[in-house]
Amino acid sequence: MKSRHLSDEQALDLAMSEAGLDENHAHLEECDVCRDRVRHARDGWRLAVDTDIPEPSPLYWEASKRRLGRELDAEDARRRQRRWLTLAATAAAILATIAILAPVFVGLGRDQRAETSVDAWSALPRVEDDPSLPMIERMLDVETEHAIGCCLGSCVLVLSDEEVRVVSESLRVEMGRSL
Amino acid sequence: MSHSEKATASVGEDAALVKAYQRGEREAFDTLFERHQRNVYRLCYRFVNNHEDASDLVQEVFIKAYRGILRFRGDSSFSTWLYRIAVNTCLSYRSLRRPAMEEFHDDKGANANDVIERIEKDERSRQLREAVSRLPERQRITLILKVYHDLKHADVAHVMGTTIGTAKANLFHALTNLKRLLEKGQGGAP
Numbered sequence: 415m416k417s418r419h420l421s422d423e424q425a426l427d428l429a430m431s432e433a434g435l436d437e438n439h440a441h442l443e444e445c446d447v448c449r450d451r452v453r454h455a456r457d458g459w460r461l462a463v464d465t466d467i468p469e470p471s472p473l474y475w476e477a478s479k480r481r482l483g484r485e486l487d488a489e490d491a492r493r494r495q496r497r498w499l500t501l502a503a504t505a506a507a508i509l510a511t512i513a514i515l516a517p518v519f520v521g522l523g524r525d526q527r528a529e530t531s532v533d534a535w536s537a538l539p540r541v542e543d544d545p546s547l548p549m550i551e552r553m554l555d556v557e558t559e560h561a562i563g564c565c566l567g568s569c570v571l572v573l574s575d576e577e578v579r580v581v582s583e584s585l586r587v588e589m590g591r592s593l
Numbered sequence: 594m595s596h597s598e599k600a601t602a603s604v605g606e607d608a609a610l611v612k613a614y615q616r617g618e619r620e621a622f623d624t625l626f627e628r629h630q631r632n633v634y635r636l637c638y639r640f641v642n643n644h645e646d647a648s649d650l651v652q653e654v655f656i657k658a659y660r661g662i663l664r665f666r667g668d669s670s671f672s673t674w675l676y677r678i679a680v681n682t683c684l685s686y687r688s689l690r691r692p693a694m695e696e697f698h699d700d701k702g703a704n705a706n707d708v709i710e711r712i713e714k715d716e717r718s719r720q721l722r723e724a725v726s727r728l729p730e731r732q733r734i735t736l737i738l739k740v741y742h743d744l745k746h747a748d749v750a751h752v753m754g755t756t757i758g759t760a761k762a763n764l765f766h767a768l769t770n771l772k773r774l775l776e777k778g779q780g781g782a783p
């Protein structure tokens with residue numbers, strides 16, 4: 415009974431060298447198909463090897479190098495342009511981000527300043543522990559003081575610097591008198 | 594120096610040039626081009642079978658190499674990497690099929706027998722190139738890499754992005770088809 419036909423790989427190995435000849439010898443002896451396949455591949459190889467391609471003139475290689483040089487210069491210019499465009503786009507993106515986020519950060523900064531001032535005040539003794547509080551309570555009518563504070567708060571907002579100075583001076587004088 | 598020693602030295606020089614280019618020396622790429630343009634040209638010529646298309650392909654291959662060389666990490670030799678680019682460029686190239694430009698020979702001073710012999714050889718070569726150019730693309734490339742660029746089966750497989758078995762099978766079919774084409778006088782597709 416005939417063994418299986420040679421694979422393309424085995425046939426190629428046999429066509430290009432004697433590799434695998436021993437183990438496939440028996441099959442090749444009895445199989446015309448595989449013998450022909452190996453022979454055709456071997457003929458193809460011999461034909462292929464025995465062929466030249468026209469060699470360009472020595473000038474061609476130089477011209478080819480110059481042509482590539484121009485192509486690569488253009489490629490470098492495109493790269494530089496792409497780099498600048500990327501940089502410009504990145505810078506624009508950063509500026510836009512700053513423009514969008516700046517108010518948020520400024521707002522946060524204000525809050526932080528407010529917190530800081532609260533912290534600074536918190537260094538004072540707590541209201542319950544303040545020994546001067548009973549004395550102040552005795553000196554001032556608390557309700558009147560509260561009313562003046564509210565009134566002053568809304569007035570100071572619309573006063574000019576000069577007016578603020580005058581009002582502050584008057585207050586100091588009044589406070590001094592009370593003491 | 595033996596052939597394999599030369600080849601190893603050449604691979605080392607290529608690697609050094611690649612590194613030099615990656616450090617910013619543009620001249621290193623020019624040297625790589627000088628070292629490899631002939632091989633790439635021959636591969637492309639055998640694939641398209643005409644000088645003009647082969648020239649365009651060479652330029653395209655090296656521009657692609659230039660674009661990719663910064664990412665080349667040396668997992669294979671530079672020449673294998675370049676062959677891979679060349680093969681992919683050839684496979685995606687749709688030629689306008691310009692007529693082949695015939696070689697010019699200055700036969701001044703040659704005797705009649707030499708001239709006849711040369712014409713016969715040229716004619717044989719032309720027919721063979723024509724037959725090669727009619728092979729299916731992957732068979733054609735495999736044949737070119739193996740027969741004319743003397744790559745090992747493993748390297749052919751790597752360049753083609755396939756297995757050694759498939760590369761060998763492709764070569765086998767290329768050779769048998771080539772023989773058939775030449776017997777038929779290149780008539781029709783294999």
Ligand SMILES: [Zn+2]
Nearest residue numbers: 419420445448
């Ligand atoms: Zn068989």
